[in-house]
Amino acid sequence: MPDAPDATTGADGDGDSDGLTVGQVAARFGVTVRALHHWDETGLARPSLRTAAGYRLYTPTDRERLHRVVVYRELGLGLDDIRTVLDDPAEDVPGALRTQRARITERIERLQLLGAGLDRMIEAHEHGLLLTAEQQTEVFGPAWNQDWPAEAHDRYGDTAQWQQYAERSAARGPEEWRTVTEATTALDRALGDAMAAGTPPDSPEANHLVERHREVFAAYFPLTRRMQVCLARHYETDPAFTAHYDTVHPGLATWFRQCVDASARAHGIDPETAGWE
Incomplete structure (x- = not known):
């Protein structure tokens, strides 16, 4: 008896009176x-x-x-x-169904968490910083300009570094950002102290601070040595950054740029030709 013809109709086109194809x-x-x-x-x-x-x-x-x-x-x-x-x-059919209900409940909870995580990631990619205005002031201080995240997105939103920053930001609340801020403040203080102590930019002590800067900055996105050279130049030439570092120690932005340049040379990088890579 043939078994292959799985037609959509029976021999008479509609199946028989008892069966469907x-x-x-x-x-x-x-x-x-x-x-x-x-x-x-x-x-x-x-x-x-x-x-x-x-x-x-x-x-x-x-x-x-x-x-x-x-x-x-x-x-x-x-x-x-x-x-x-x-x-x-x-x-026990009701018991089997209750077990399945518990599995579905767990799955729903996981999906809800996943959905919430996706919402935060979307918002982080679009806005960067996921803190309220009050939280920003509390974490970053009264001098913080709440327009900076939007300006950063407009300027860097299509870069790989912004994507990396957004991924980190999505996982952070006020406490995590406070930890980042404290690490940055401690680094600024260490830089100011080193400059005040007359530390040469090409010294091991200065190089250690350059390495520490890269580690602290990784809270935003990974920073290569070449990128660090470009960033240090930005610190020196951008009025807002220069003003910030001058409050720590006058001329600190220029001194730090010299430290970064010296460290780059020690690693075989010409600061004059270093690009954002």
Whole structure:
């Protein structure tokens, strides 16, 4: 008896009075023919009849079992669990469903957390800093300009460094940013003290501070030595940065740029040709 022709109709075009073909059942129950074949092969839901031409036919009883398979599958039960529910008289069906309900609840909670994380990541990419105005003032101090994050996004929003910064920012709240701020303030103080002590820019002590600057700055994005050269020049030429460093120690931006240049040379980098890379 042939087994290959899984046509969507029976020998007479509509199946017989008791059975529906594989194609008809697939359409009625919203499942694939491939799934029906698999359930047939594994004995989960088999058609009981065949036409003279060898077409599989699902009787009303077959379709009732298939309906139950589809219902439990839509509830998330695995095929082995469905088989147990349908075939094991001793199975605690309500208990099995409660177990599945608990699994779904856990999955929903994970998805909700994932959704919240995605929302924060989207906002971080669009705005950078995920702190309220009050939190920004509390964390960064009264001199903080709340327009700076938007200006930074407008200027750097299409760069890889902004993406790296956003990824870090999405995971930070006020306490994490306070830790970053404290590390930056401590570094500024150490730089000012070193300059006040007359530390030569090409000394091991100055080089240690240059390395420390790269570590602290990594809170925003990874900083290569060449990028650090460019950043130090920006500190020296940008009025806002220069004013900030002058409050720590007059001329500190220039001294730090000299330290970075000396460190770059020690690592085989020409500061005059270093680019943002």
